[in-house]
Amino acid sequence: xxxxxxxxxLSIDERVYVKCRGKRELxxxxxxxxQHLNMILGDVEETVTSxxxxxxxxxxxxxxxxxxxxxxxxxxxxVVLVSPPLRTG
Amino acid sequence: MIFLSFFKTLVGxxxxxELKNDVVLxxxxxxxxxxxxxxxxxVQIINPEKYPQLTALQNCFVRGSVVRYIQIPPEHVxxxxxxxxxxxxxxxASAASSSAN
Numbered sequence: 291x292x293x294x295x296x297x298x299x300l301s302i303d304e305r306v307y308v309k310c311r312g313k314r315e316l317x318x319x320x321x322x323x324x325q326h327l328n329m330i331l332g333d334v335e336e337t338v339t340s341x342x343x344x345x346x347x348x349x350x351x352x353x354x355x356x357x358x359x360x361x362x363x364x365x366x367x368x369v370v371l372v373s374p375p376l377r378t379g
Numbered sequence: 380m381i382f383l384s385f386f387k388t389l390v391g392x393x394x395x396x397e398l399k400n401d402v403v404l405x406x407x408x409x410x411x412x413x414x415x416x417x418x419x420x421x422v423q424i425i426n427p428e429k430y431p432q433l434t435a436l437q438n439c440f441v442r443g444s445v446v447r448y449i450q451i452p453p454e455h456v457x458x459x460x461x462x463x464x465x466x467x468x469x470x471x472a473s474a475a476s477s478s479a480n
Binding site: 295296298299302303321322323324325328330332359360361362363364365367368 | 444465468
């Protein structure tokens with residue numbers, strides 16, 4: 291029986307893209323996960339996107355903040371999607 | 380239960396817990412349970428200017444459900460062991476038990 295989580299099982303030890311709640315995106319090597327999509331990622335790059343409205347021009351300014359974390363446990367309830375191995379950074 | 384076992388191996392190590400309200404607590408992991416509630420000792424708040432009410436904390440219990448991330452010192456993690464455990468934990472039903480049909 292094939293199930294959706296099989297896709298993630300095959301991504302163990304590969305770099306994955308994880309989209310989270312709160313406009314957060316993670317890229318890192320998948321070391322472990324469970325049925326809740328709790329995960330442990332290694333060499334993680336987190337990108338947080340925020341928007342501000344320019345007072346004068348009323349234009350939206352998109353800000354991206356990135357940071358790197360060596361080893362990160364991610365709680366499954368914030369995970370929106372997981373995409374298998376990235377060939378690009 | 381893979382993460383419960385994993386966090387039990389980290390008891391006594393320094394971790395940073397980032398909550399869903401952006402508070403970051405660092406401290407020594409004292410204990411963890413099945414809900415991934417954690418108890419931290421010698422807590423320090425990373426952004427005290429933002430949360431002055433929390434600076435008096437020394438030890439605290441954190442409900443698992445409010446955690447967003449936990450940063451772990453990579454040198455305390457055996458990634459191969461972790462990956463093998465994850466493969467085993469998430470093994471297809473057919474491999475896990477032959478009685479299932």
